[in-house]
Amino acid sequence: MIHMNAVNQKYGGTQILWDLNMDIQEGSCTCIMGRNGVGKTTLLKCIMGLLPVATGEIRLKETVLNSQAAEKRPYLGIGYVPQGREIFPMLTVEENLRLGLPVRKDKATQIPDKIFELFPVLADMLHRRGGDLSGGQQQQLAIGRALVLDPKVLILDEPNEGIQPNIVKQIGDVILKLNEEEGMTVILVEQKLGFARRVGKEFRLMEKGRVVASDTMDKLSDKLIAQHLAV
Numbered sequence: 001m002i003h004m005n006a007v008n009q010k011y012g013g014t015q016i017l018w019d020l021n022m023d024i025q026e027g028s029c030t031c032i033m034g035r036n037g038v039g040k041t042t043l044l045k046c047i048m049g050l051l052p053v054a055t056g057e058i059r060l061k062e063t064v065l066n067s068q069a070a071e072k073r074p075y076l077g078i079g080y081v082p083q084g085r086e087i088f089p090m091l092t093v094e095e096n097l098r099l100g101l102p103v104r105k106d107k108a109t110q111i112p113d114k115i116f117e118l119f120p121v122l123a124d125m126l127h128r129r130g131g132d133l134s135g136g137q138q139q140q141l142a143i144g145r146a147l148v149l150d151p152k153v154l155i156l157d158e159p160n161e162g163i164q165p166n167i168v169k170q171i172g173d174v175i176l177k178l179n180e181e182e183g184m185t186v187i188l189v190e191q192k193l194g195f196a197r198r199v200g201k202e203f204r205l206m207e208k209g210r211v212v213a214s215d216t217m218d219k220l221s222d223k224l225i226a227q228h229l230a231v
């Protein structure tokens with residue numbers, strides 16, 4: 001569904017992604033894994049158009065994403081939950097969620113009930129400012145906001161960073177429901193092995209800006225973990 005072909009990315013003179021190739025299958029939940037600094041967040045930002053690629057191609061099915069402006073990409077059916085959540089702290093929960101409505105194909109004017117079914121806390125907190133929510137609640141808001149777009153692909157960058165275990169469990173349940181029951185394609189940058197194994201169907205291991213191993217999650221061996229994940 002998403003295909004990356006020989007993608008190179010640089011910050012000034014420092015090259016981060018090196019001829020990176022990656023395929024994400026439709027309907028899968030794929031965990032992008034690797035040690036700190038290997039380029040996982042950079043890769044997601046390139047998919048979203050938040051960073052330009054120097055050379056190479058990123059496609060969503062037949063659409064070449066590189067040639068689409070960042071603000072057009074949500075309209076192609078891509079929802080993004082960035083690292084650090086980036087909710088708007090001064091806007092209410094409702095206002096944060098409503099931001100996604102204009103992107104929807106059906107032009108709905110109300111936040112879909114589904115969002116509150118997945119994250120009941122957002123209904124309870126609807127009129128609170130985003131900045132007053134706990135870290136875990138903000139993460140649920142960030143995921144809810146991405147889902148308001150009604151995306152075909154949901155991209156999450158370390159959604160569990162600094163989140164308490166009961167909310168990590170809830171987020172895992174939501175990802176499993178979206179992926180397994182609704183067939184949503186999920187791409188997840190995840191450092192926590194247990195979580196990746198619980199929700200992921202596929203893995204892509206990165207090292208120094210390249211993909212060094214790709215397979216189904218049951219093939220993520222102790223040897224691969226020792227080679228590419230253990231610190």
Ligand SMILES: Nc1ncnc2c1ncn2[C@@H]1O[C@H](COP(=O)(O)OP(=O)(O)OP(=O)(O)O)[C@@H](O)[C@H]1O
Pocket residue numbers: 011014016034035036037038039040041042043
């Ligand atoms: N704005 C920037 N300018 C220069 N270098 C940057 C910038 N942002 C990131 N980098 C560098 O690019 C490299 C890859 O960073 P990136 O955040 O993509 O890695 P990551 O695999 O997501 O790591 P982490 O798990 O720590 O988030 C790192 O060496 C980082 O220092």
